Amino acid sequence: MKLPRSKIICKFSLLLVLILATHPGMAQQLSLRIMSMNIKEGGKPAGFDALAYAGCIREYNPDVVVFQEMDNFTTRNGKKDLLTELAAELGMFPYFGKAFTYATGDFGNAILSKYPFYNARTISSRPAGANEMRACSWIDILLPGKRKVRVGVTHLDVASDEQVRISMLATINTQMLTDNSLPTLLAGDFNATPDSETLNYARFRWQDIGDGTGNTISSTNPTKRIDYVMGYPKSWVRKSYQVVCFPHLSDHCFIVADVEHP
Amino acid sequence: MNLQYLFQWMMLPVVLLASCKDPVPDTGFVAPDPPAEVNDRNLISLEFYSRLNDETLFGPDGYQPVVERINTTTSALAYFFDRSDAWIGQKSSVVDIALKTKTKSFFVQNNLSAASVEGTGIIVRPIINAFEGFVAPDTLFAGGCTLIAPLGQPVTVTLMTCRINGKQQFRPLVNNLGDGLKTNRVLIGVISNASAEEFGRYLKYNLKDFRLSLYKPGDSSSDYQLFFLTPLNFVFRGAVASTVGTVPMYECTIEYLR
Numbered sequence: 458m459k460l461p462r463s464k465i466i467c468k469f470s471l472l473l474v475l476i477l478a479t480h481p482g483m484a485q486q487l488s489l490r491i492m493s494m495n496i497k498e499g500g501k502p503a504g505f506d507a508l509a510y511a512g513c514i515r516e517y518n519p520d521v522v523v524f525q526e527m528d529n530f531t532t533r534n535g536k537k538d539l540l541t542e543l544a545a546e547l548g549m550f551p552y553f554g555k556a557f558t559y560a561t562g563d564f565g566n567a568i569l570s571k572y573p574f575y576n577a578r579t580i581s582s583r584p585a586g587a588n589e590m591r592a593c594s595w596i597d598i599l600l601p602g603k604r605k606v607r608v609g610v611t612h613l614d615v616a617s618d619e620q621v622r623i624s625m626l627a628t629i630n631t632q633m634l635t636d637n638s639l640p641t642l643l644a645g646d647f648n649a650t651p652d653s654e655t656l657n658y659a660r661f662r663w664q665d666i667g668d669g670t671g672n673t674i675s676s677t678n679p680t681k682r683i684d685y686v687m688g689y690p691k692s693w694v695r696k697s698y699q700v701v702c703f704p705h706l707s708d709h710c711f712i713v714a715d716v717e718h719p
Numbered sequence: 720m721n722l723q724y725l726f727q728w729m730m731l732p733v734v735l736l737a738s739c740k741d742p743v744p745d746t747g748f749v750a751p752d753p754p755a756e757v758n759d760r761n762l763i764s765l766e767f768y769s770r771l772n773d774e775t776l777f778g779p780d781g782y783q784p785v786v787e788r789i790n791t792t793t794s795a796l797a798y799f800f801d802r803s804d805a806w807i808g809q810k811s812s813v814v815d816i817a818l819k820t821k822t823k824s825f826f827v828q829n830n831l832s833a834a835s836v837e838g839t840g841i842i843v844r845p846i847i848n849a850f851e852g853f854v855a856p857d858t859l860f861a862g863g864c865t866l867i868a869p870l871g872q873p874v875t876v877t878l879m880t881c882r883i884n885g886k887q888q889f890r891p892l893v894n895n896l897g898d899g900l901k902t903n904r905v906l907i908g909v910i911s912n913a914s915a916e917e918f919g920r921y922l923k924y925n926l927k928d929f930r931l932s933l934y935k936p937g938d939s940s941s942d943y944q945l946f947f948l949t950p951l952n953f954v955f956r957g958a959v960a961s962t963v964g965t966v967p968m969y970e971c972t973i974e975y976l977r
Binding site for chain 1: 810811833838848851852856
């Protein structure tokens, strides 16, 4: 029996797709669960107790956690390294990014990754009018599915002048996105609402992955959305996006997002 | 027969002779000798913990002696833990050592896995703004911390590590290092004995402005040896082998040449 040419082509195509899809060298789709936590003053609401935060993180089992307002060996937190305590407790890989010296220690952002990272950077800036130096940190990870991803965290200044936050974002865009071919996430506390000039500026380059989702502050009565997960390039797919509030851990609600990149 | 034709015939033997002459042999890159005298003010000390084989570094007796040493001996700029493997979701030895020594931990993986990851842990004392690395999936992983070495004058140096056990890793390594080794980048790692000689040959013809030093401890039963790939302004000055608890450690000295 002779098969029609169209059937032969179709069978060959299917076979080719099957071979490519199952080839061990082929990268899989990038799927990631990210959690963003502003832990307020180094974790003061929970008495700087790593186990309290670890319990919350474990409940959501994220691939990457980004923290804002992390203390490192400050007198305020009892001279301890809360991030490394969390890393040990959760079996994750830590990276601390310093914004400025505080209380004989350091204050800034931090990242925990379930998988080892092969690059990490921290940049800081203090534009005119800013209250203090602020930082942006990021890591590059090769995921087990062989896809690379860049995940960053920032905490923009709380100054009343929008131009300060816009200037900080401009610095982040330059440093984090130039010569960057990796799918990238930037999460954290932007100290700006979705209708602000800061967010209008952010959306020029970034995709607001949580667009239209709930408010993030305060944790007892959320009335404003100022914490975000942003994606670059604008081709991320939001699979789920939760705003979860734990008043005993922070004045901010946390974000837990499942995202994919084709 | 015109003159031009005659001239061409006369030139032919000359051209043939010239083409038969042996070409100038390409000897590859040869680093100039470093100064014989060591400047004590420009020495960087590193501790490299390794069994120089394919076994996991820390056995069931753990790493408490290592923690005690790091807490009491603070002269090393960085500490490397070859094959301090990690299990995803479980407390890793290098993170725990960092916690107990108030240092910062990093991890350079050797393989890709969602469950257990082989690799080299690094701990350092300062907060690190730049951890630089590169990966060639299934082939090579390298990474390290950029920090300031408190020498005669402060010097920025990136202390990187990787594990080499096959020649398939040579090209991705050199591709990522570039034509010449950056002046502040020092690569310290382990290389299998079977690959060491070929590695030297490969670098000679594919990289410039570098020094490669190999260190093999007296115990020749090791499967691996230490390698030090530095730019010309650094030179490996030696290593002292010892044991911390039951873990073999090499106290390595690198000199910054101004």
